[in-house]
Amino acid sequence: MNEGVKGISEDWLSLWIGLLVFVLALGVLAGADILGWVVTTSVWTDVTKSLGTGSKAFSGLGGIGALVATYVALLVVMSIGAAALKADVKRFALGFTAVFWLSYLCWIIGSWASFAANTPADMKKFGIGWSLKLTSEGGFIVALLAGLFVGNFMPRFAEWMKEAVRPELYVKTAIVILGGFLGVTAAEKLALATSVMFLGLAAIICAYLIFWSIVYYVARVWFGFSREWAAPLASGISICGVSAAIATGAAIRARPMVAIMVSSLVVVFAVVELLFLPFLAETFLWHEPLVSGAWMGLSVKTDGAAVASGAITEALVLGKASAQGVNYAKGWILGTSATVKVFIDIFIGVWAFVLAYIWTRHIEAKGTDKAKAREIWERFPKFIIGYVITFVVILLLALAASPATLGKVKAAMGEANAFRGIFFVLTFFTIGVMSNFRKLWEEGIGKLAAVYLVCLFGFIIWAGLLISFLFFGGVKPPLAG
Amino acid sequence: MNSTLNREARPSPNVASEMGKMQAEPLLPIEKKLIGWSLGLGIVLLIVLVAIAKLVMPAP
Numbered sequence: 009m010n011e012g013v014k015g016i017s018e019d020w021l022s023l024w025i026g027l028l029v030f031v032l033a034l035g036v037l038a039g040a041d042i043l044g045w046v047v048t049t050s051v052w053t054d055v056t057k058s059l060g061t062g063s064k065a066f067s068g069l070g071g072i073g074a075l076v077a078t079y080v081a082l083l084v085v086m087s088i089g090a091a092a093l094k095a096d097v098k099r100f101a102l103g104f105t106a107v108f109w110l111s112y113l114c115w116i117i118g119s120w121a122s123f124a125a126n127t128p129a130d131m132k133k134f135g136i137g138w139s140l141k142l143t144s145e146g147g148f149i150v151a152l153l154a155g156l157f158v159g160n161f162m163p164r165f166a167e168w169m170k171e172a173v174r175p176e177l178y179v180k181t182a183i184v185i186l187g188g189f190l191g192v193t194a195a196e197k198l199a200l201a202t203s204v205m206f207l208g209l210a211a212i213i214c215a216y217l218i219f220w221s222i223v224y225y226v227a228r229v230w231f232g233f234s235r236e237w238a239a240p241l242a243s244g245i246s247i248c249g250v251s252a253a254i255a256t257g258a259a260i261r262a263r264p265m266v267a268i269m270v271s272s273l274v275v276v277f278a279v280v281e282l283l284f285l286p287f288l289a290e291t292f293l294w295h296e297p298l299v300s301g302a303w304m305g306l307s308v309k310t311d312g313a314a315v316a317s318g319a320i321t322e323a324l325v326l327g328k329a330s331a332q333g334v335n336y337a338k339g340w341i342l343g344t345s346a347t348v349k350v351f352i353d354i355f356i357g358v359w360a361f362v363l364a365y366i367w368t369r370h371i372e373a374k375g376t377d378k379a380k381a382r383e384i385w386e387r388f389p390k391f392i393i394g395y396v397i398t399f400v401v402i403l404l405l406a407l408a409a410s411p412a413t414l415g416k417v418k419a420a421m422g423e424a425n426a427f428r429g430i431f432f433v434l435t436f437f438t439i440g441v442m443s444n445f446r447k448l449w450e451e452g453i454g455k456l457a458a459v460y461l462v463c464l465f466g467f468i469i470w471a472g473l474l475i476s477f478l479f480f481g482g483v484k485p486p487l488a489g
Numbered sequence: 490m491n492s493t494l495n496r497e498a499r500p501s502p503n504v505a506s507e508m509g510k511m512q513a514e515p516l517l518p519i520e521k522k523l524i525g526w527s528l529g530l531g532i533v534l535l536i537v538l539v540a541i542a543k544l545v546m547p548a549p
């Protein structure tokens with residue numbers, strides 16, 4: 009990245025790229041299948057049949073043709089985006105090429121039936137007697153593990169591709185696209201969707217206030233951290249990881265290195281959570297699907313890891329429920345995780361403002377350096393605007409549509425959703441690449457990690473589970489079909 | 490929101506020394522107030538909002 013030259017933020021860029029995919033996908037409504045060439049991946053026993061196209065109209069392209077077309081299109085769009093970020097476009101393009109192909113290879117590997125098939129019917133269909141039952145989202149786990157391998161054992165390669173290692177850009181773009189997909193889902197059960205939104209909002213209001221105060225107390229009193237360290241640490245551990253740590257650090261005028269160190273820790277712990285919480289949810293919460301979704305949103309830090317864990321949890325929980333003979337509709341668990349996460353993000357700016365007010369008026373009052381209300385807007389995560397636009401537009405379209413038009417809306421969002429899956433797998437891989445456990449340990453981050461460990465695994469995860477149960481317990485997603 | 494999980498989010502090499510240099514700062518009354526109000530309000534809102542969710546507008 010060119011230091012000192014500032015382009016647009018990844019936040020705004022994700023909004024524009026997400027909206028571009030969304031608008032192009034809507035071409036289906038006007039009879040123009042603009043994105044039908046996008047590659048899709050299916051569970052396979054014959055790898056030559058693993059890839060396909062988003063629309064049958066482009067089936068002549070073949071799976072490999074669709075994959076190449078998708079790569080070229082994304083390379084062009086993302087490289088233009090890199091230019092807007094004022095990144096090194098050539099390095100970005102090379103890095104993105106590596107990130108894309110490695111991520112997609114992981115997705116294909118993860119879709120092998122012996123990894124992915126998750127019901128007796130699926131195993132019979134594929135003629136296999138055993139499977140890891142990772143579901144069709146198993147490729148995400150493979151991508152995460154591959155990214156961790158690159159980040160920890162191939163540091164030169166990780167450094168070479170670092171310009172394109174941007175998990176927040178990829179996941180925010182995915183979330184903007186996800187809004188449209190969830191709009192269709194919500195239109196089919198509007199009362200339940202409204203309820204999920206209220207419950208999500210209520211859950212995060214409580215979590216913010218309870219989590220932050222306890223983590224701040226533990227960091228200050230039990231571990232003896234200074235205020236400069238304790239506040240970003242409390243926000244990072246208790247609210248939304250990296251974004252909250254950075255916003256809080258800026259709000260209390262902490263040195264930049266504080267937020268950077270806390271952020272590094274947040275990413276590593278988010279990966280640890282991502283690797284085991286969805287499987288805990290599958291084992292113990294498969295009969296409470298929305299509790300498991302809310303739990304991921306509340307407990308897993310960073311947007312990328314939280315929404316990604318929602319996706320894995322949905323696949324695992326739906327698979328297990330299906331094996332027990334209950335077929336829930338897709339989208340509700342992931343939608344609950346995303347809803348909780350989006351509300352958390354919305355309030356980061358408000359919380360940062362509250363802290364800035366207290367710090368500048370009471371703790372480090374200098375008379376001239378007062379908190380400003382406009383900082384709420386400055387810290388507002390802009391990609392959420394895109395999420396709201398795609399959600400509301402599709403919700404209104406779906407509610408007003410005739411059955412024929414509704415079919416087209418679903419087809420359009422299906423194509424957009426294929427891109428959402430691709431941005432997800434890029435997110436998983438790049439989160440792994442960024443998580444250099446050894447480097448953090450070597451640099452003496454032990455005391456910070458101890459606070460994180462105590463608060464996250466001793467309190468946040470379980471309090472998040474309790475709050476999720478209180479609000480979402482007994483609320484079931486609709487059945488499929 | 491700032492660009493977040495970026496490559497810049499790597500610790501500088503002096504984390505351990507920063508920890509060592511940290512001086513004890515007792516809790517100020519305003520911090521105690523912040524913790525107390527935040528926790529108290531959170532618990533009260535938890536009870537009120539759960540009651541609303543279960544009694545006033547239960548999920549369908």
